[in-house]
Amino acid sequence: MRAAVPGAGTRRRPGWPRRRHRAPSRETALRATETIAAIAHLVSGIEYLLDETDRRNGGMGDYTPVPTRFTGRWRPARAVVALTGDARVSRALLVGWIGAAATLVAPGPRGVRAAAGVVLTGAHLLLHPRNVYGRDGSDQVALLTQGVSALARLHPRRPALVDACLWYVALQGALSYGMSGWAKTHGEAWRTGDAVVGVLRTRTYGHEGAWRLARRHPAVARLLGRSVVAVEALFPLAMVGPGRVLAPLAVASAAGFHLANARLMGLNRFLLAFPAMYPAVLYVTGRDDRPGDVPRDDLMVRVTALTGAAAVAGLAVARFGRSRSVRRPRPGERELLTSRGSAVRHRVTGTGADASAPLIVLENGLGASSDEWEWVRRHLPEDWPVVSYQRAGSGASTAAPGAAGGHDDRVTDDLRDLVTALRGSRPVVLVGHSIGGVLVSRAAGSGIPGLAAVVALDPTLREALLDTDDPSQRNLDRVVRSCTAATRWGLGALLEAAPTASELPAEVRGRVAAHTRDHATWVGAGHDLAAARWMARDRALFADPVPTLVACAEVTVEQEPRYEGLREAVLAAGAAGGFPTEFHVVPRATHGSLLHLDRHAHRVAGLVEQFVRRAGGLGAPVEPVLRGGR
Template structure:
């Protein structure tokens, strides 16, 4: 029993590390990480040659080099000989830092290593990883601590690294916990089956001992999620947690080939050990813990700022544009919509229906074109839950609800003497198809912009595989934004390709959890209904035009076949209705099939999103829509002439 008490005391006791010792261990481990990194690049120097993984002519086009200043600074060291000389000097400095000593020059060496890692980051897009980032963080903090003569300043830097370590583990753990694969214990076998990080032997072990594999994965989750509890119980949990973390990184090094992980992340641990020792312990006598209070104040300020920004953005989203209006549907949903263009023209009104997790402003290049240059009026709206539109109904969501809302909107805001052309992008294409059957003769035509097809999840392997990733992305975004992280959301590149007047409002919508909550609700309904689709599209009694993005049909040939079927649904209606019992032409739908209206057009160079957000692609789509509208107008004139001719012939007979 006495030995068990000794063992428990040894395991559950603080790690008495002094300030200087914590600094020394951390800087040596981080130096070992950099030494390994530079030796790898020196050994693989052929990758710097033209055509290699780190060819600068290719690297300078990467997102990391988009900033002109970064590109110029990186370009200054991009020459092969300069790059190799930097790595050689880094290796020499790293080796020097492994030697004993407490000189302030060690601080300069650590700062040199961290600075050159940043300098070479854009140069080495391939080969850098989280271990290099951790080493840079530690080297920056230990370097500045070494150069300082103030114990309080040193402690502030040590606390900074310790807090970063807690954030790193806890954030990683909670993100894993949100993912389904870690909860159902399929993550480890999945990784072990990959070519890059996998291990056939370990994968076979996970299949042979699934329960052990499950316990192991859940143990990693528990260690990461609960890492901050090392500061509880007077430091008695420090040894178990640090030992578990070291074991995790060593396993990563041997099994996944991430050798630098074995030194990079453990370089954080001495700071954790130093800061978890009770302040009364002689090893940390005089430790300054004010950094914790400062961090708490900064965290509180950050939370307050995040909440204020979220409230301001939500208010802007709900307010809408100065010209926005509201319409209440049969479900009680309040739809916000905007109108523009020729109010008293006889031309059909274009009604735009956006895609999943998208905004009505995505159509701005196209709608502005029609408002400013044609006689067509335009109506664009946000579905319930998006933008300033409110979902009031409490019944479980089905796609039919959005179809009902669209039908009500058309009947309620478009004058009864004017027909409509429904324009839908992505999921909006499926919604307008269903609404067209409800609206009947009110519909003059349909325009599908890279539309969803109800059979795509059954027949397109690419779409089916991407469905889960999309579901996870939307769910995670919805959760994170509800937690107030919208202020941290980066501005997507596509947003700055929209007309300038729309960018801030669109960004406000994308940082608002309401958009992602609505997208999550819709995607769940899409998956359920699309996977149960019986494979038959009913004939559509109006001409239709499908505008496809080139990358969509190039990357997924099945998608083009689906588009063909959708186009035939319009033609089939024409072939069915186009020939009446008296041998004459039928309605406008018949002309869609027999008169050559619509069909499929491809916008070269575009993808699913840039079809709308890229000005040249959107303008090309607008041109195709205008041509289609001209054909619809001509077909209507021909139909009227045909009817008049039949009447004259009837009178003569």
């Protein structure tokens, strides 16, 4: 008689685990979590205590500028921050930090561990304001893990609370890896391996041997880059459904990733901080079948799922609300239907009392709002009519179906129709910022009626638009793609306008922020960027015989030497063609502050007014010029 063979008759998939791993006990998972996090805190605390270089006068951790960040905060909070800023107090807190961490590393009763966890978390929080520029990711993860572990220790007789805390740590780990991985997919640097080579060649995080290997063998760099993206982006799958059988593999892969980073990049504390979340991951993904244990409470994950669903719904509602806000007509706004079928929303300010005064038409930068010209508009002469508008497909302006491509003159055709409808008999001055400078240069050769002058403020360089390997252009592509994806999924609330936009008049800041967070803004930005590159390939910029003023920010010129070539080309074109050209640098200005800061906008408006008057823009328009490329 044949004996029965266990498992006979069942089908197994080679290499695929048949069942999930057994979860560690609740106490084991919690103790391992707080112990590993405590080791990370112990190492960092000793480093902070022994090396005070950064905390000395002028260092990255110098306390001197900290109080100014809290002047508007709650008075007791300011008092606490001032107290912890004292060098003796901060040393005492670090000693307590190290002592509490050492207590958690050593075996001890639960009550002592709870007290040590509270002390360690409190010391970390009190010392946090000293880091004006923030701590690194390992410190943040260690603080989060230690704080949640301390909370679980305070109520050891409530298993449901302990389980909720462990679920929180595990979900935070999945979110951290997942977001990091998916962020790397927006762009080609990690897929091509360029990011790996770039990081390894830096002085701070680089490794010469690994860099030389990656540079000599691009296939190795590509494999490493794609492996990093896969490990991080796919980590959350180990938390749900059938993917839970692979949780040990996901944890081991992530640990290997941090081990390699510690060896090659010197990120030693990351090797301790992030693995502190792994026991919680293994606990919540494993089989809950330990005899005698209280069953695991998975309420936290259900609450998280419901909260996530509510957040998604809220984001969708918020996106709809922002879209309506951006498209809501403003006082004085009108709509023009162009020959291309675009509906261009525009606004005219200024009294226009002088019939011979020029019509100033403002052309926005990439993804910019027409409200960003507010300071410039206010500083231009009151009797000059000033037109601001949104290009078709952006803001409240809509493009005709099928007219959103970037390989034609749709932008300049719409601009010409707008000028024709508004100018009457006035001379016209086109003023463009950033990529808007490229567009007005193109428009100069597209038959704009009554064109008297062209003004380009910090214009995008033609060489940069034509160079597919230009770092600024590659970064611009990544920004446009990332912002398009974020706003598509309702995450526009996470986007912020340019830092200098906070200096705009209060009444327009909200509209500028709403415009930045609107999905149509970034879809239109992608089309406009493609159009600008097509224009740059089609023919040279600033080559038409039209009076031309170029004004650049000092910071831009210092960072990009090729603007010297633009200056020479603009002035040479004027000298050869016999028409006025000028090139100015606005002192201490940045790309954004040219428009956003009152004093810089005042300077820009003055340059425009003076140039237009000198160039004969008041009553002496240049006849329309048509140059090839249509």
